[in-house]
Amino acid sequence: MLDIKFVRENPDAIDVAMANRQTSWDREKFFELDDERRAVITEVEELQATRNAESKKIGALMKEGKKDEAEAAKEAVRAVNEKIDGLAERRTALEQEQYDFMAHLPNIPCEATPYGKDEDENIERRRWGTPREFDFDFKPHWDLGTDLDILDFERGNKLSGSRFTVLGGAGARLERALINFFLDTHTSRGFKEWWPPIVVKRQTMFGTGQLPKFEDDAYHVSGDNFLIPTAEVVLTNLHAGEVLDADTLPRRYTAFTPCFREEAGSAGRDTRGIIRQHEFDKVEMVKFAKPEESDEELESMTAEAEYLLQQLGLPYRVISLCTGDLGFSARQTYDVEVWLPSYNAYKEISSCSNCGDFQARRANIKYRDPENFKGSRYLHTLNGSGLPAGRTMAAILENYQNADGTITIPEVLRPYMGGLEKIEPVA
Template identity: 80%
Template structure:
């Protein structure tokens, strides 16, 4: 959520930032509403002062036995209260309109975010590994998984509909192995693991920016609750409404959860295989940091996602999202993209974002640092995939496939697979 004071004091910069994000920003409307709000507040304060003075006068008149004058003063207070109620109602109406603007507007990109119109202008930062050259006709992961009887798309569709998949045998074990490997790696490198609920309140979804903008992509359940689209929602909101101590920052959190997305706006995209599912498993990373440290924490979070891919020996590249492709809550984002032979391209497998104080304002998460300032300030929140099991599985199947149709298990996963070195079709 945008800071109204920042918007008020930096209207030209905000207008330019929104233009860079391809977001329809009405600067004149904001300025007009902000001026109406300040006038309404001034009117309220003036009427409150007038009422207070009249109320004091009533006491004096009553004490002096001047009942008629006191009754007249009471009538004056009644009339002032009516005017005050009108002024307050006007201010509340303007407040609501301003709040809708601030809540519905995306984050302001930081200076490190490149300016660009869309994903075609995302600059590449670095690459790791070399895509494999096959000396046989390689297959996409959806054919490999079907042939090995570890991915069953037909039964997934029968049970739940399109974009649901059943994993069987070594496929189910590989999913579990990836989740455990990711969590073991993160927790051994400083992250605290959580096991949160996956059904959350509307306010929880609002806190991280999923609502109201992305409600069409969310799964509603009973009442006004939702299934989470990512563990970012629950991990970030663990501290909603709290004041943290600067000495405890940064905080590094991780969690595995199933994730649920309607994918309402992705018709026709990545419909084959397990790249874009309505339900998928993901290990998430979330950090809480001071404003001075959050940029460094973004770099280390991205390096954490890269470390997993390096250990799995999967080629990848890192790109910076430009302003036209930046997510709603982010001020800066690195996408880590893994090589998928079936696409002959790199596909996103992790998105690591610094949200600044945008989410913290919505969820009211602050910190105190008595040695450096009075009162409290909003923390900076960060999040990143670390990693999604499904997309990682697809990358492993395609990059580690053998000429006979089997899949070599990456060395770091062999212990998690009970010593299995190759996934082969069951006899």
């Protein structure tokens, strides 16, 4: 959430930021609400002063035996109190309306985020590895997985509907191997592992910006709860309402969770295979950092996702998302895209974002640094995929396939696969 004082004092900057994001905001509505709220506060303060003055008169009048005048003063105080109560209700309603208004404003892109209208204007930063040239007719992962009986789309559809998949045999083991490999790598490189719940309250989803804007893409469960779309939601909100000590920052967290997304806006995109599923497994990275350190932490988080792909030997590229393609809560984002032969293109496999203090304001996460300032300040939060197991599996199947239909297991995963070197058809 944006700082309301900053918005009030810098509306032109908000105009520019929203225009760069290819959206708009209702500037007139903001100031209508803000001006009325502030006017109500002023009127209440004036009425309170009147009430206090009248209240002081009552005692003096009673001492002087002027009961009628004292009763009139009491009546005036009662009338003022009624007005104050009415204005208090109006103030509460205005503040809620203003809060709802602010909750729908996206984050302001930082200077490092390039300007662009849409995803076609994202900027490529670097590449690693060379896409494989096949000397045979390669297959997409959905055909490879079906032929090897490790991906079962028909049974996934039978059990749960479209965009659900059953993994079997070596496919199930490969999923588990990837998750363990990701977690072992992160925890050996300074990340603390967590095992959080996957059902969360509405306020938890609000804290990271999934609500209210993306409620249609979320899975509701009993009551007013939701299945998480990413472990970013739970990891970030671990410290909701808390004040952390500066000497404990940066904090680097990781967790594996199933993730659930309705993906209502993506109908027709990547519907074949396991690239875009309603339920998928992902290992997430989240960081809490001082504002002056968050840019550096974004670079190291992106490097962490890259390191996983390098260990797996999968070609990828890194792009900077432009202002028109930036996510709601982010001020800067790098997408890491892995090479998929079936698409003859790079496809997103990790998205690493610096959210600045945007999520920290929504979730009320602060830090104290008594050596440098009094009180507490909002810290910066960051998040990134590290990595999704399904998309990584798809990339492995396609990039490591052999002419006979078998799949070579990347060396770093073989210890997690019981020494298995190839996935072959089961006799």
